[in-house]
Amino acid sequence: EVLLVESGGGLVQPGGSLRLSCAASGFSFSSNWIHWVRQAPGKGLVWVSRIIGDGTKTEYVDSVKGRFSISRDNAKNTVYLQMNSLRVEDTAVYYCTTYYASEVFDLWGQGTMVTVSS
Amino acid sequence: EIVLTQSPGTLSLSPGERATLSCRASQSVSGSNLAWYQQKLGQAPRLLIYGVSRRAGGIPDRFSGSGSGTDFTLTISGLEPEDFAVYYCQQYGTIPFTFGPGTEVDLK
Numbered sequence: 001e002v003l004l005v006e007s008g009g010g011l012v013q014p015g016g017s018l019r020l021s022c023a024a025s026g027f028s029f030s031s032n033w034i035h036w037v038r039q040a041p042g043k044g045l046v047w048v049s050r051i052i053g054d055g056t057k058t059e060y061v062d063s064v065k066g067r068f069s070i071s072r073d074n075a076k077n078t079v080y081l082q083m084n085s086l087r088v089e090d091t092a093v094y095y096c097t098t099y100y101a102s103e104v105f106d107l108w109g110q111g112t113m114v115t116v117s118s
Numbered sequence: 119e120i121v122l123t124q125s126p127g128t129l130s131l132s133p134g135e136r137a138t139l140s141c142r143a144s145q146s147v148s149g150s151n152l153a154w155y156q157q158k159l160g161q162a163p164r165l166l167i168y169g170v171s172r173r174a175g176g177i178p179d180r181f182s183g184s185g186s187g188t189d190f191t192l193t194i195s196g197l198e199p200e201d202f203a204v205y206y207c208q209q210y211g212t213i214p215f216t217f218g219p220g221t222e223v224d225l226k
Binding site for chain 1: 162206
C-alpha cells in the first residue's frame with residue numbers, strides 16, 4: 001500500500017523543540033522530493049519545506065528559515081522535520097506530501113498536530 | 119513570493135449547479151505549474167487538477183481546469199453532494215510553493 005504516516009506532534013511551550021517524522025511505504029521513496037505543508041486551525045495551507053531524494057538539497061519558507069531543519073534517512077524511508085525555537089504561530093497540523101502518479105502533491109499523510117502554547 | 123488570490127471566498131450553490139472558481143496569481147505561474155485541491159473537514163487535501171488542466175487519477179470528468187499566465191479557473195460542471203468542500207489553488211513552479219486562501223463551496 002502506498003502510504004505516508006506522520007508522527008511526533010504534540011504540545012510544546014514557546015521556544016521549545018519538536019521533531020516530526022514522515023514514514024513512507026509502497027513507492028520509490030529515495031527518488032522523490034518530500035515536502036511538509038502545514039495548516040493552522042481554521043486556516044489555509046502553507047508550504048513549509050522540501051528535501052530532494054538524496055537529501056543534498058533543502059528549501060524552506062522564509063517564516064521557518066533558521067528554525068526548522070528537514071532531513072531524511074532513505075534506509076528507513078523516513079523524512080524528519082526538526083522544529084526549534086517554536087512560536088505560537090507555528091501551531092498547525094503538519095502534513096508530509098509528495099507526488100506518486102502525477103507531478104505534484106497527490107500523496108498525503110493524515111497529518112500530525114503541533115500545538116505551541118504556554 | 120507568488121501570491122495567489124481566490125474568488126469568491128464562499129460559493130453557495132445547489133446540487134446539479136455549475137461551480138466556477140477563480141485563482142489569480144501576482145505574477146505569471148511558470149511552466150503551467152498550477153494545481154487545484156479539494157479539502158473536507160478533518161481530512162488531508164486531495165489533488166484534483168495539476169498542470170492547469172490535467173485531472174489527477176480517479177477524479178471525475180465533471181472537474182476541469184483552465185487558464186494561463188496569472189488567471190486560472192476550476193469548473194465543476196454539475197455539483198454532486200460530495201463536492202461541497204473547500205478548494206485551494208497552488209503554484210508549484212517557483213519556490214516557495216504557495217497556496218491560495220481557498221474557496222468554500224457550500225450548500226445553498
